[in-house]
Amino acid sequence: MEFIELFILAINALRTNVVRTVLTMLGVIIGIASVIIIMSLGSGATQSIVGEISSFGANILTVQAGRNVRGPGGGGGSTVDTLVEDDVKALALLPNITSVAGLVSTNKQITYDGTAVQSSISGVEETYAQIHELSLSQGSFISESQVATRSKVVVLGDQLVEDIFGVDAQVVGESVRIDGKSFRIIGVITDSSSALAPLSTVQKVILSQNYFNSIEVLVDDSELVTSAETAVSDTLLLRHEINNVNDADFSIRSAQEMIDSISSVTGTLSAMLAGIAAISLLVGGIGIMNIMLVTVTERTREIGLLKAIGAKQRDILWQFLIEAVVVTLMGGLIGLSLGVLVTFVATKFLSIPFVVSLSSILLAIGVSTGVGIVFGYYPAKKAAALQPIDALRYE
Amino acid sequence: MSKTIKKANKKTTRKTIISFRNIHKSYQTGPITYEALKGVSFDIVQGEFVAITGPSGSGKSTMMNIIGALDLATSGEYYLRERLIDAYDDDELSEIRNRDIGFIFQSFNLLARTSVLKNVERPMMYGKVPKAAREAKALECLDLVGLKDKANNMSNHISGGQIQRVAIARSLVMNPAILLADEPTGNLDTKTAHEIMGFFKELNKQGHTIILITHEDDIAAFASRVIKVKDGLIESDK
Numbered sequence: 314m315e316f317i318e319l320f321i322l323a324i325n326a327l328r329t330n331v332v333r334t335v336l337t338m339l340g341v342i343i344g345i346a347s348v349i350i351i352m353s354l355g356s357g358a359t360q361s362i363v364g365e366i367s368s369f370g371a372n373i374l375t376v377q378a379g380r381n382v383r384g385p386g387g388g389g390g391s392t393v394d395t396l397v398e399d400d401v402k403a404l405a406l407l408p409n410i411t412s413v414a415g416l417v418s419t420n421k422q423i424t425y426d427g428t429a430v431q432s433s434i435s436g437v438e439e440t441y442a443q444i445h446e447l448s449l450s451q452g453s454f455i456s457e458s459q460v461a462t463r464s465k466v467v468v469l470g471d472q473l474v475e476d477i478f479g480v481d482a483q484v485v486g487e488s489v490r491i492d493g494k495s496f497r498i499i500g501v502i503t504d505s506s507s508a509l510a511p512l513s514t515v516q517k518v519i520l521s522q523n524y525f526n527s528i529e530v531l532v533d534d535s536e537l538v539t540s541a542e543t544a545v546s547d548t549l550l551l552r553h554e555i556n557n558v559n560d561a562d563f564s565i566r567s568a569q570e571m572i573d574s575i576s577s578v579t580g581t582l583s584a585m586l587a588g589i590a591a592i593s594l595l596v597g598g599i600g601i602m603n604i605m606l607v608t609v610t611e612r613t614r615e616i617g618l619l620k621a622i623g624a625k626q627r628d629i630l631w632q633f634l635i636e637a638v639v640v641t642l643m644g645g646l647i648g649l650s651l652g653v654l655v656t657f658v659a660t661k662f663l664s665i666p667f668v669v670s671l672s673s674i675l676l677a678i679g680v681s682t683g684v685g686i687v688f689g690y691y692p693a694k695k696a697a698a699l700q701p702i703d704a705l706r707y708e
Numbered sequence: 709m710s711k712t713i714k715k716a717n718k719k720t721t722r723k724t725i726i727s728f729r730n731i732h733k734s735y736q737t738g739p740i741t742y743e744a745l746k747g748v749s750f751d752i753v754q755g756e757f758v759a760i761t762g763p764s765g766s767g768k769s770t771m772m773n774i775i776g777a778l779d780l781a782t783s784g785e786y787y788l789r790e791r792l793i794d795a796y797d798d799d800e801l802s803e804i805r806n807r808d809i810g811f812i813f814q815s816f817n818l819l820a821r822t823s824v825l826k827n828v829e830r831p832m833m834y835g836k837v838p839k840a841a842r843e844a845k846a847l848e849c850l851d852l853v854g855l856k857d858k859a860n861n862m863s864n865h866i867s868g869g870q871i872q873r874v875a876i877a878r879s880l881v882m883n884p885a886i887l888l889a890d891e892p893t894g895n896l897d898t899k900t901a902h903e904i905m906g907f908f909k910e911l912n913k914q915g916h917t918i919i920l921i922t923h924e925d926d927i928a929a930f931a932s933r934v935i936k937v938k939d940g941l942i943e944s945d946k
Binding site: 318325328329619625626628 | 820822
């Protein structure tokens with residue numbers, strides 16, 4: 314028998330009991346819809362995070378002092394003193410490098426009129442605002458001369474201003490005390506909770522050190538980041554007289570690396586959730602097997618008749634197997650549509666990009682067909698193995 | 709098959725289609741063995757119209773199941789068209805039922821919620837008849853039983869007598885050697901029953917071999933040969 318004929322037979326058989334067919338499908342519908350929603354929202358969220366990371370500094374390389382110090386704030390309290398001014402100068406001579414700047418960071422108490430807030434303070438150069446695309450809501454950023462003269466000025470993050478001064482306070486010109494020394498506020502940056510001061514001021518006045526905690530390298534083009542990373546690494550290894558890259562006293566992070574690690578985290582999370590959703594597919598599959606077994610029993614006489622008029626075992630097997638697959642495939646397609654619809658609405662509310670990948674569509678179709686085959690096989694085999702005489706006698 | 713057969717009950721030079729040689733059939737139900745057929749032998753030749761009769765429990769249904777290759781004998785030999793049936797596997801038996809035997813059952817003859825035409829076409833689907841040829845053949849057979857105009861009706865929207873006529877049409881589509889009818893008039897009123905028997909008579913005249921299982925004497929009377937079965941043995945054959 315031709316495939317299309319079996320397909321038509323299956324549709325006809327399923328149409329005779331629409332309510333049961335729909336209820337049977339429900340497990341697959343829910344399963345497939347949840348997998349689609351989780352996968353799509355997961356990749357939408359990843360895309361949104363990646364987009365944000367890329368927007369500030371896809372072409373920045375951060376050289377962190379110390380071995381393999383990873384993760385946010387990893388180098389904050391570093392006491393490794395190997396990154397020095399000469400490293401910065403050497404890196405600045407490399408090709409395709411726009412600028413190189415040393416960076417120090419520490420955690421200090423900022424006080425104003427009895428209010429004390431613990432905050433991270435970074436010593437930065439005047440180029441920092443541009444590199445990180447910071448936007449100011451008040452005042453101005455640190456100037457070249459302020460870096461050169463170790464001015465005791467500070468730029469505060471708006472969150473920090475809110476914590477110290479309250480909402481919407483105009484703070485430019487006010488003074489705060491950091492580590493017991495008075496700093497004049499010259500500007501406020503948006504979406505930040507840290508404080509920035511001239512590099513030389515933090516390095517010499519607050520920390521009394523000659524080394525940097527990290528060095529930021531701005532590469533001309535994001536395409537060149539990987540080759541620049543190698544050049545930076547080679548230069549520093551040579552300067553620090555280290556032969557083996559595994560013994561390096563620094564680590565280099567790029568936006569790409571962060572994107573990779575975030576993608577891997579969200580990927581793992583999505584896979585985990587999809588795994589849970591897959592359990593509902595399993596339950597749906599068992600439901601289908603159950604109903605197909607009932608169907609086979611109900612249609613025992615029909616099977617007997619078909620065998621009497623010449624149906625072979627495989628004709629019966631295919632008929633019932635296709636029927637199971639049609640149920641799951643239809644469930645899969647409905648689940649897919651439902652999943653896409655829910656994802657669309659959810660992305661509107663969560664304002665993340667609406668992404669439905671071809672792979673998730675193919676997965677939905679593939680998995681639902683697979684569920685039909687796996688869970689439809691046993692009942693179909695059982696139907697096929699019925700002896701015509703037993704089937705015809707069945708009451 | 710279109711030759712007119714004058715004396716169907718006479719064993720002439722015509723081919724033997726069915727040959728039972730000392731057929732035994734027993735069923736095992738738990739520790740109890742029930743012997744349904746206790747050594748039955750007979751021949752049926754091409755073109756005969758045979759009625760197998762007997763009270764319920766006599767073994768006539770068992771005989772019909774073995775003749776129809778729906779069940780296998782416990783011992784003895786059954787030759788269908790000179791081939792020993794016992795040697796075949798499940799799928800080969802399906803093929804034999806498809807090509808050599810046309811079944812008409814008492815009830816549950818047609819697939820529910822399926823059109824008359826599709827019901828009649830079904831054996832041809834299993835018999836690998838090209839799709840294009842099926843509809844024409846099915847309509848031809850429906851025409852023979854006078855139901856060509858009901859071809860597109862659903863099988864559950866026609867009368868009992870019409871259902872049996874559709875079953876007859878279906879039994880004919882593969883040009884089988886035998887038509888095997890198991891109590892085909894069991895669910896019909898007398899008038900309709902006689903009408904159906906008239907069809908069988910007509911088909912027999914056209915050369916079809918017909919084996920009819922019945923417990924009603926007036927139905928058996930339509931046949932030209934009556935095999936009476938009692939307690940698993942042939943009581944009379946005339």
